Amino acid sequence: MIRVVLPAHLKTLVNERSEVQLEVDGVASQRSVVDALEGRYPVLLGTIRDPTTKRRRPFVRFYACEEDISHDDPEAPLPAAVVSGDEPFFVIGAMAGG
Amino acid sequence: MSGVRVLVGTRKGAFVLRSDGRRKDWDVSGPFFGGWEMYHIKGSPVDPNRIYASQTTGWFGQLIQRSNDGGVTWEPVGNQFNYDGVPGTHQWYDGTPHPWEFARVWHLEPSLSDPDTVLAGVEDAALFQSTDGGQIWSELSGLRNQDSGSSWQPGAGGMCLHSIIVSPKDPDRIFVAISSAGAFRTDDGGKSWRPINKGLHSEGLPDEDAEVGHCVHHITMHPSKPDTLFMQKHWDVMRTDNAGDSWVEISGNLPTDFGFAIDVHAHDPETVYVVPIKSDSEHYPLNGQLRVYRSRSGGNEWEPLTKGLPQSNCYVDVLRDAMSVDSLDRCGLYFGTTGGQVYASNDEGDSWETIVRDLPAVLSVEVQTLA
Numbered sequence: 001m002i003r004v005v006l007p008a009h010l011k012t013l014v015n016e017r018s019e020v021q022l023e024v025d026g027v028a029s030q031r032s033v034v035d036a037l038e039g040r041y042p043v044l045l046g047t048i049r050d051p052t053t054k055r056r057r058p059f060v061r062f063y064a065c066e067e068d069i070s071h072d073d074p075e076a077p078l079p080a081a082v083v084s085g086d087e088p089f090f091v092i093g094a095m096a097g098g
Numbered sequence: 099m100s101g102v103r104v105l106v107g108t109r110k111g112a113f114v115l116r117s118d119g120r121r122k123d124w125d126v127s128g129p130f131f132g133g134w135e136m137y138h139i140k141g142s143p144v145d146p147n148r149i150y151a152s153q154t155t156g157w158f159g160q161l162i163q164r165s166n167d168g169g170v171t172w173e174p175v176g177n178q179f180n181y182d183g184v185p186g187t188h189q190w191y192d193g194t195p196h197p198w199e200f201a202r203v204w205h206l207e208p209s210l211s212d213p214d215t216v217l218a219g220v221e222d223a224a225l226f227q228s229t230d231g232g233q234i235w236s237e238l239s240g241l242r243n244q245d246s247g248s249s250w251q252p253g254a255g256g257m258c259l260h261s262i263i264v265s266p267k268d269p270d271r272i273f274v275a276i277s278s279a280g281a282f283r284t285d286d287g288g289k290s291w292r293p294i295n296k297g298l299h300s301e302g303l304p305d306e307d308a309e310v311g312h313c314v315h316h317i318t319m320h321p322s323k324p325d326t327l328f329m330q331k332h333w334d335v336m337r338t339d340n341a342g343d344s345w346v347e348i349s350g351n352l353p354t355d356f357g358f359a360i361d362v363h364a365h366d367p368e369t370v371y372v373v374p375i376k377s378d379s380e381h382y383p384l385n386g387q388l389r390v391y392r393s394r395s396g397g398n399e400w401e402p403l404t405k406g407l408p409q410s411n412c413y414v415d416v417l418r419d420a421m422s423v424d425s426l427d428r429c430g431l432y433f434g435t436t437g438g439q440v441y442a443s444n445d446e447g448d449s450w451e452t453i454v455r456d457l458p459a460v461l462s463v464e465v466q467t468l469a
Contacts (some may be wrong), residue, residue: 009133009158013174047158051178059157092428093157 001085002033002078009094014041019088020061031074032060040080048091063090099197103168103466104432104441105149107136110458112151114169121444124453128455130172131163138419139203139463140166141341145213146466150232152203152218160202162218162232175232179203179220182239188222188253198222198242205419207262211269219259221277223250225288226340229297238288242276243277246293246310253278253313260418261314266321273327273342275314279369281329284344294342298331315358316418320367328397330360330418335372337397348397351386359421363428363446373416373424373429381436390431392447406450416438419462426467434460 003014004020007075017078020034023057038044049056056062057086066080081087104115128135134344142148150171151163160179163172179200179440185446190196201221209215214231217238224242226235241247245310250257270287273294281296298312313332320326329336329345333356336345349355354374363369370393377385383389388407391400414437424430432442438457443452 007157009155012132013161015331018370043161044162059154074152096156 002028002036002082002083004033005088005090007091008064009093010044010091013043021056021085025077029079030056030069030072030078033061033078033089058079059094059096061090061092061094063092064088099467100426102426102430103141103468104422104440104442104453105139105151105169105462105464105466106255106434106460107139107151107462108434108438108458108460109135109355112136112139112153113454113457115440119426121424121426121442122451124442126454127169129187130169134161135202136461137203138464139169139442140206140208140218140464141466142208142213143210144208145468146468148207148208148213148231149197149390150206150216152206154202159174159199162203164232165308176228176234179218179226179235180237181224181242184464185242188246188248188257191252193251195248198224200224201256202258204258204260205262207264209269210264210266210403217262217264218273219257219262219274221256222252223259223279225259225262225272225274227288238284238467240284240289241291242283244282244291244293246279246360249310250276251311252281255275256340257283263317263319263327265319265324269323271341273317273319275317275329277312277315280310280312281314281317281327281342294338295345296343297345297347298336299334300332301348313340316360318361320362321365326367326396327363328360328371330357332356332378334398335360350393350398350400352391352400358418359416359433361421361423361431364423364425365427366394366429369394369446370397372400373421373422373433375415381415386411386413388412388414388435390433390447390450403443403447404446405445406452413435415464417461419464420460422463422465424465430465432463432465434463436460 100119107464108111111132113128116125137152139151147168149165153161185198187195202335202362207217218226227236260274264271303376315330325341329369338345357375388401422434434440439455440453
């Protein structure tokens, strides 16, 4: 069970007040977690990554275990603490604008 | 009893303003989609309860929202705007080729005959169509692929397709306008397009009479005269009486002919409204006086409308899609400002009242006249 914390705007879109819990098939990676997220909530298609290229949107970041993992390989396994559900996977709307 | 519903898009959400036919007392609901930029919200002329809205942010991209109950509840529909085929390039600011990239939907134009059909004007400039209520979007790529497309270059506000007019006489005839490219027309339902900019002069261009490259800010039409269009260009107010084959300037006695918004009276196709803005470097009214100008002669002779509008210390802007008219008798006018005010007139512009004054910056105003 992967715990995902969404930014406020995306929580509103999926009508969830707190974190989302997901079952992920196979290796839990950034890509498979976002795949599962979009599978459960189609409204999120295009809001986290480009639907065609699968590239993360410029002002969206991924954090886990107090690390910014946005630039890691999207296919790389997530930290064990995230896979076990001890730590959440954060989708962050980056601070921007001054 | 008749009434009106004013759909207001702002930098931080949407608002729905309702009143009866007297247009004196207003119910304000919202914000809907708080925190999102609502570029445009427009209802179907066939089914006023069907409304489409463009919801976007720089963080999370584009959504399209649809309401089937007049803006009380909303549901997200399709948000995939994929350019047709290999998109190719247009010119970038430095003159180099730049791939077409979707940024956002600027304008939604519901069909005059089918509530499930809607056109979308997007940045980078292109025209999309949905025939299933906004679920699936397909590009009418003949526009972008016509001869001049690869030479289009964005202006300071981005290369957006912001104006769409479908002729009420012939649904295959569509007019669009694109910032810093110009106006274009199709007569075959979007398969082929041609620039319609003859008569426009732009001092910022190396060739002031170029076929494309003019910064058209907005175009409008009265449905009873579908060959007559009015245009607010970057500078200059223009009109055509031959569906864009040629344009003439009608700025006349306007104190400044820079501006964004332009609209036509609902019952008189020769009564036109603009909101002059001081200049392209000072996006606020001349002398701090917010004035709508009205011409009852199709242009050239303009009168300032000031009653109820701030006549000192007003430094807001009125953006291109932020003015609209209702079709009650007398015709009502509405416009919103970057200062968050929405003004309404229930007497053809003779006098104005403030419906709300402290919204986020207003991007768009559309009014629906309800039976």
